[in-house]
Amino acid sequence: MEHPVIELEGLTKRYGRVKAVDDLSLSIGKGEIFGLIGPNGAGKTTTILMMLGLSEPTGGRAMVCGIDATRNPIAVKRKVGYMPDSVGFYDNMTALENLQFIGRLNGIPEQEIIERAHRTMQLVGLSDAMHKKTGAYSRGMKQRLGLADILIREPEVMILDEPTLGIDPSGIQEFLGLVRRLSRQQGLTVLLSSHHLHHMQQICDRVGIFVEGKLLMEGDISSISGKLFGQEPLLVTVTVQEPLSGWPSVETALRELTGVRDVTIGENSIGVTCGSEITPAIVRLMVEMGIGITGVHRKAYGLDDIYARFFENHKKQV
Amino acid sequence: MGNVFAWPLFSTPGRLKEHASPFQVIVRKEVGDFVRSWRFYIMLALILLTFVGALYISLENIRQAVTNVNDPDHAFVYLKLLTATDNTLPAFHVLMSFLGPLLGISLGFDAVNAERNNGTLARLIAQPVFRDNLLLAKFYAALLVVGVLFLTLVLLITGGGMLLTGVRPEGTELLRMLAFVILNIVYVGFWLCLSICLSVIFRHAATSALTAIGIWLFFTVFYQIVVNMVMGALVPDPRGLSEAGVISFNNLFLSLLRVAPSQMYSDAATTLLMPSIRSLGPLTMEQMAGAIPAPLSFRESLMIVWPQVTGLIAATTACFALSYYLFMRKEIRS
Numbered sequence: 001m002e003h004p005v006i007e008l009e010g011l012t013k014r015y016g017r018v019k020a021v022d023d024l025s026l027s028i029g030k031g032e033i034f035g036l037i038g039p040n041g042a043g044k045t046t047t048i049l050m051m052l053g054l055s056e057p058t059g060g061r062a063m064v065c066g067i068d069a070t071r072n073p074i075a076v077k078r079k080v081g082y083m084p085d086s087v088g089f090y091d092n093m094t095a096l097e098n099l100q101f102i103g104r105l106n107g108i109p110e111q112e113i114i115e116r117a118h119r120t121m122q123l124v125g126l127s128d129a130m131h132k133k134t135g136a137y138s139r140g141m142k143q144r145l146g147l148a149d150i151l152i153r154e155p156e157v158m159i160l161d162e163p164t165l166g167i168d169p170s171g172i173q174e175f176l177g178l179v180r181r182l183s184r185q186q187g188l189t190v191l192l193s194s195h196h197l198h199h200m201q202q203i204c205d206r207v208g209i210f211v212e213g214k215l216l217m218e219g220d221i222s223s224i225s226g227k228l229f230g231q232e233p234l235l236v237t238v239t240v241q242e243p244l245s246g247w248p249s250v251e252t253a254l255r256e257l258t259g260v261r262d263v264t265i266g267e268n269s270i271g272v273t274c275g276s277e278i279t280p281a282i283v284r285l286m287v288e289m290g291i292g293i294t295g296v297h298r299k300a301y302g303l304d305d306i307y308a309r310f311f312e313n314h315k316k317q318v
Numbered sequence: 319m320g321n322v323f324a325w326p327l328f329s330t331p332g333r334l335k336e337h338a339s340p341f342q343v344i345v346r347k348e349v350g351d352f353v354r355s356w357r358f359y360i361m362l363a364l365i366l367l368t369f370v371g372a373l374y375i376s377l378e379n380i381r382q383a384v385t386n387v388n389d390p391d392h393a394f395v396y397l398k399l400l401t402a403t404d405n406t407l408p409a410f411h412v413l414m415s416f417l418g419p420l421l422g423i424s425l426g427f428d429a430v431n432a433e434r435n436n437g438t439l440a441r442l443i444a445q446p447v448f449r450d451n452l453l454l455a456k457f458y459a460a461l462l463v464v465g466v467l468f469l470t471l472v473l474l475i476t477g478g479g480m481l482l483t484g485v486r487p488e489g490t491e492l493l494r495m496l497a498f499v500i501l502n503i504v505y506v507g508f509w510l511c512l513s514i515c516l517s518v519i520f521r522h523a524a525t526s527a528l529t530a531i532g533i534w535l536f537f538t539v540f541y542q543i544v545v546n547m548v549m550g551a552l553v554p555d556p557r558g559l560s561e562a563g564v565i566s567f568n569n570l571f572l573s574l575l576r577v578a579p580s581q582m583y584s585d586a587a588t589t590l591l592m593p594s595i596r597s598l599g600p601l602t603m604e605q606m607a608g609a610i611p612a613p614l615s616f617r618e619s620l621m622i623v624w625p626q627v628t629g630l631i632a633a634t635t636a637c638f639a640l641s642y643y644l645f646m647r648k649e650i651r652s
Contacts (some may be wrong), residue, residue, distance in 0.1 A: 082444035089438025104343040105445045
């Protein structure tokens with residue numbers, strides 16, 4: 001990356017003896033959608049706060065748009081739109097008034113504010129509810145209003161903290177689609193944080209897996225799963241109708257297949273661990289031997305396994 | 319009209335400066351919020367009731383008070399309107415010493431924590447706004463509302479007095495009443511600052527409101543009792559003391575009482591509104607000898623209340639500095 005929009009160098013935040021963020025280095029290029037994925041309490045929000053200059057790092061630097069966020073937070077905040085994880089609005093004001101207030105705070109000329117507010121409300125699909133008090137807004141609507149609240153400022157970078165929290169599945173689809181479209185149309189750099197890998201997979205160009213203040217891995221999801229499980233064997237489990245004691249030769253036959261590493265025989269099932277994809281060969285062999293197969297299950301490693309590997313193992317340690 | 323927010327307080331939206339500073343924008347919003355909030359209506363109703371009640375009583379007694387030649391202050395019709403009473407209802411400034419704190423607390427107790435709980439604070443400080451602007455704007459907006467309220471009341475008295483009595487207010491009376499307005503603003507400002515400070519410290523609005531009311535109750539009810547008890551234990555039998563000893567203990571007692579903001583306020587208010595008061599402490603016979611009971615000039619009264627006013631301003635500043643310190647260091651996350 002020539003000129004990264006967000007660049008973190010050895011960013012560290014300590015609360016007492018606890019390291020919330022530990023020596024984090026990361027760079028995000030222009031127009032990229034980056035997902036920061038990690039379990040609750042991994043230090044995602046702390047990292048974001050440091051990028052906005054809202055929290056002082058214990059060590060390291062956070063540069064956003066080439067500006068040091070700790071030294072010059074106001075200049076950074078002019079370029080970055082931030083949506084906190086439970087975004088709130090002044091309930092006694094209408095959505096439009098809320099937007100106008102933000103517009104004024106950002107020094108947008110009065111004549112332009114109304115026009116921009118209308119435009120952004122249309123963009124996020126809330127033009128019908130513009131004059132409704134935000135107190136009557138649903139969670140999903142508030143989230144979209146939060147997006148409008150960022151867009152009215154025409155930022156260069158959007159930082160969304162847990163934007164999918166508490167919205168229903170179809171709402172999430174819609175919201176993430178909207179973010180992606182906006183990012184592509186306006187060349188916005190987007191940083192999202194979430195603990196939902198599935199949501200992030202739909203939208204992010206790149207993700208970083210963040211656990212206990214450390215960035216364990218970064219890249220797009222397929223390359224991450226490749227890196228993680230590329231060397232890992234596949235497990236094919238075949239269930240059969242009659243007890244396998246009738247075919248004593250099956251184990252040796254299977255072991256002769258190329259790529260097979262281990263075979264475990266049970267009463268009515270057989271488990272084959274293999275280094276490459278040889279499921280058809282296993283099935284063909286067993287059919288030729290006259291074994292009645294009732295089911296074949298092939299276990300590959302996907303998102304859930306990435307998740308389990310990083311997050312759930314971690315919980316056990318804690 | 320859909321655009322309620324552009325409520326023209328100082329200027330119409332069209333005439334608003336091209337780039338109002340964030341401070342001005344927040345003040346405008348806060349003033350708008352206050353003026354349309356229920357708690358303000360309730361406080362306004364209470365203060366108006368007090369005001370009308372006090373004025374009614376003083377109007378009943380004004381003829382008597384103004385014709386009482388033994389009272390050196392009898393010529394100050396407008397000050398008498400504020401202070402004359404037949405003891406059925408305390409005078410306006412005495413009632414204000416109770417209501418002022420309540421007004422200050424009601425305007426400030428949820429200044430910061432309500433925003434934090436609603437998730438608006440995190441959004442607000444992510445805007446290109448200095449954090450201290452936010453706190454200052456909240457304080458300033460509330461004081462602005464309070465100032466306008468008190469100024470209106472005093473102008474109402476003056477106008478009403480002119481219509482009812484036909485007497486022209488004197489310059490010194492007007493000055494004294496304006497000083498009284500400023501004193502009220504400072505007094506309410508102290509409680510406002512205290513409650514804003516508590517709203518920074520406590521996460522729940524109810525906790526900060528209750529704590530503020532607790533502090534207020536302590537100073538209005540219990541503080542005098544505590545001071546009395548302490549002095550009772552400290553002071554030896556007065557019969558065995560010299561005159562100077564009695565006076566010094568008395569002064570100590572008064573100084574201790576004056577730690578309470580309400581005491582400072584009532585001292586200052588009485589001195590400002592009753593020009594013949596020449597000292598707030600005990601006077602010896604030597605000091606009194608040869609003194610003709612006559613009203614003091616405005617400047618002299620001001621000199622007497624200066625320590626009280628300074629004390630109130632100092633307490634306000636200390637509270638504000640504390641809330642500033644706490645707020646600037648606070649990490650805002652929802």
